[in-house]
Amino acid sequence: MSRRIFDPIRWARIFALAAVTVPVTSAAAAPAPSIQGEPPSLSIEKTRLANGLEVILHEDHRTPIVTTNVWYHVGSKDEPSGRNGFAHLFEHLMFQGSKHVPEDAYFRFLERVGATDVNGTTSTDRTNYYETVPKNRLNLALWLESDRMGFLLSHVDELTFTGQRDVVKNERRQNYENAPYGLVVQYIYERLYPVGHPYHFLTIGTPRDLDAASLEDVKSFFRTWYAPNNATLVIAGDFDRTKTLELVEKYFGPIPSGALPARAPVPPVTLAKEVRLDVAAGVELPRVYITWPTPPMFAPGDGDLDLLSHVLSSGKTSRLYKKLVYDLQIAADISASQDSSQLGSTFEIVATAQPGHTAQELLKAIDEELALVRSGGVKSEELARAKTSVLSGLTFSLERTASRADRINLYNQYMGDPRYLAKDLARYEQATASSVQDVARRYLPADKRIVTVVTPEKGAPVAGRLKGGS
Known part of the structure; x- marks a missing residue:
């Protein structure tokens, strides 16, 4: 058993320092933060x-x-x-x-x-x-x-x-x-x-x-x-x-074990075409959801998609926030997330329109930005900021004993390895602009996704009523 104690504060400061020292004037000169020395681990x-x-x-x-x-x-x-x-x-x-x-x-x-x-x-x-x-x-x-x-x-x-x-x-x-x-x-x-x-x-x-x-x-x-x-x-x-x-x-020890049912294998979910859902809701503002099926938690691509979500919507300088909320002023809010689970995950972008604007305007602007990511990739300084955000957030969360215990259980269930922390950090650290662009092309196609448009309608339930789909 390893007795070395992982100090989350020390590692979070390393990643935060990396973000401060990243130059933003030149993409070629923007190194991503990296773990120096021996990888962190928890005594397990x-x-x-x-x-x-x-x-x-x-x-x-x-x-x-x-x-x-x-x-x-x-x-x-x-x-x-x-x-x-x-x-x-x-x-x-x-x-x-x-x-x-x-x-x-x-x-x-x-x-x-x-x-x-x-x-x-x-x-x-x-x-x-x-x-x-x-x-x-x-x-x-x-x-x-x-x-x-x-x-x-x-x-x-x-x-x-x-x-x-x-x-x-x-x-x-x-x-x-x-x-x-x-x-x-x-x-x-x-x-x-x-x-x-x-x-x-x-x-x-x-x-x-x-x-x-x-x-x-x-x-x-x-x-x-x-x-x-x-x-x-x-x-x-x-x-x-x-x-x-x-x-x-x-x-x-005295509690008897049980006979657990066998779990049948579950094939990955795919979409053969774009699916449109039309929802009416008793709300003030239109909203659009764009959803793709993506790889399971810790599978190849999962970490890169997590970084991509930060590039797109984490902070006021992120791509989608800057374009839709600040520049065009057509969105009241916007988020992107890689929601990871054991049998499969979803990558989802959600945007709420400003008064006087429509969900179709939001969708058009989002699609334009995603097309730029697929064709031109992400800048190295964007990736550096995303890495710093993810890595420092993960390590700061481990400051509390309760969070560490839960993270250990998560690694044990999903990977069968409670000592997976160093590998978890490494999958983000080792991501490149090329690998992030690749997951955008592979997992976020423009023609195989679910687009859900929520339209305000008087008399409709505030939670939304499905009107139709195609």
Whole structure:
């Protein structure tokens, strides 16, 4: 096990300094920031209990706190047909209580000992739960996590189930159904990912499927996926290795493993032509979404597309912001992002029009700028700024123990290697203007994408109503 501690502040300062020293007067004279000396790494030890639970230890004795971070390798992509929203529902149920933890006592127990960063999240690919506690309260965090892993179903009853189902439905109403442009992403995903694809539905769930679910359905989902051999526990911070492993064995060791279903391979999504979606919404301003299917997280091209998104829309000097917002003044806002996931990703550009302008104007200006990137590439100083932004952002995020624990779990699930940090940084550092231009040509073609135009219409739902597609 490596004992060297990665100092995120030191590395972030290196990248920030590189941005300051990059000249902008000459493209040929603008070197990209680079990592000097030995690549950074985190102290990592990985082991496995007899029941299949992966345990990853990251020691850092600089601050007397410890983070526990559990990833269950199940997300909305694993939900059975007609049961969309189960993974997200369990994010809520797992905090309500378990056999030895009374209803709504989970947060109360942790608050009493000064815990921070207590929460859970759900994505298409995984569900995670985490808390940061003072080092002398690690046993409490481990006991709570083990009790809900092993004994949740001893507590969940019809009242708890229906109550949390209503909470999830209300969350959907608040964030999607009653939010401006809120359902547009659903229409895009339903068109991009065909019926039967694991990403066809949003993680939040659908009211129809949630209403149709029974308590037994929910229990069956838990028994299938919430087993120790489908989970990884990361412990990061100031702890004693030997005592911690003894606690992990004590609390998690007796939990029996489960029989995990086989996951069928999923072919990559492609588009044979441009698809147009027409959405009417009770909003003030038109908006355009341009969406392409792109490579999965950490696959070749993923990092370059991430850098390209920064070149296009990160900061007021970025290409699309400068052209549409500052020069032409036709856009109120614009963003570009590479949204990476396990089975495939999406590159998406979203622009909202200024009053008096149309989505078609936005699309035309965006297409002109993308054509310039495909034909002429990006300037070396643009790439340098993008690298600095990505690399410093990643390293600064690792200042917190909780962020490091989550990043380790991310590397472990997606790459099978919790020590992937140096390689993650290197994929950005090694990108070139040529490789960024290549992904723009290859993955962002003008004739194979989804273009979604949102038009203001009185009486239409504020979240949007799909009028048609072609």
